[in-house]
Amino acid sequence: MPTEVEPAVLHRLLDLQDEDTAIKRLEEQKAALPEAARLREVNDLLQELTSDLEIATKQDEEIAREHSRLEGEIELLDQKIAREEQRMFAGTVSNPKELSSLQAEVESLKRKKNGLEDQLLEVMEARESSSATVARITGERDQASAEAQELTRTVGELVAEIDAQLAQHSSQRDQVAAEIPPDLLSLYEKIRAQKHGVGAAALEQGTCQGCHTKLPQKEIERMRAEGGLQRCDNCRRILVIA
Ligand SMILES: [Zn+2]
Structure with a gap:
């Protein structure tokens, strides 16, 4: 040297x-970049919320199906009860034994209907809560998604700015290095x-x-x-x- x-x-x-x-x-x-660290956090949260939403939606749909199933069953029972009552009051059945068996049948159908209506009430309450959960998670996910978008834009701008400065310094560095x-x-x-x-x-x-x-x-x-x-x-x- x-x-x-x-x-x-x-x-x-x-x-x-x-x-x-x-x-x-x-x-x-x-x-x-703190913004990039925050973006990683928000992306993790977004992934978590997306998976939570999938589970909550599935649950809500299951409850909705149960809701329609019960409503359908109750409607069928109503039709059956109406038919049997019509038979009872139409006067076509005069045999007292047959009439009382018909009456017992109607009462049994009505008890069954009451049971289903209690179930329906529970399902409606469950659905209210599951729909609220879906709405809450959707809101949180949308918020995280908006924040992630905003941060992606910010990080992109910051990186571009730094890259421009890096390019400038690198070219100056090459010029100086050539003189050594x-x-x-x-x-x-x-x-x-x-x-x-x-x-x-x-x-x-x-x-x-x-x-x-x-x-x-x-x-x-x-x-x-x-x-x-x-x-x-x-x-x-x-x-x-x-
Ligand atoms: Zn020294």
């Missing part, structure tokens, strides 16, 4: 570091990979901006006198001395 590096090139290395830092920050921002000698660039990349994305740091007021350590005055004087490529004694990052 040659230590002969033009100060201007070293300053371009700081520009490159600025671009890399901006790119890293944007990528982190893109990966940790390949061996210096590869040293910078190597350090950057090991040091949390920071390969080059400025020395400001005697402090390395990479590790925020104040360097001894003597050391700074030595580096100034030597010039060229210098590295922080503490963090080993490329140190750019103003």
Whole structure:
């Protein structure tokens, strides 16, 4: 690694570091969008509500079928009762034994009808509750669906915005990187990979901006006198001395 590096090139290395830092920050921002996290939550909720709604709808339909079945049975009984009563009062049956058996039959049919009407009342109550459940879950699902749509739009816009900034920084980075000698660039990349994305740091007021350590005055004087490529004694990052 040659230590002969033009100060201007070293300053371009700081520009490159600025671009890399901006790119890293944007990528982190893109990966940790709170709106995207919320969208994942809402999508999970939406899936849950959709499955709940399916179950509630099935239950409601079952109760509705039971409702119609009971109504149908009651209607048939009504018809039967009407027929038997007609026979009773038409005067065509005069045999007292036959008449009293007919009467018993009508009473039995009416008891059966009363039983079915009690069942019908229960089913109607159950249906009221099952319909209310379907309505409530539908409302919640529609709300979650609307929120998911809105969040999808927002996340799309935010990602597009970040991607535009990333594209800009990437192209600037490529321009700056082209001005850096390949061996210096590869040293910078190597350090950057090991040091949390920071390969080059400025020395400001005697402090390395990479590790925020104040360097001894003597050391700074030595580096100034030597010039060229210098590295922080503490963090080993490329140190750019103003
Ligand atoms: Zn340092």
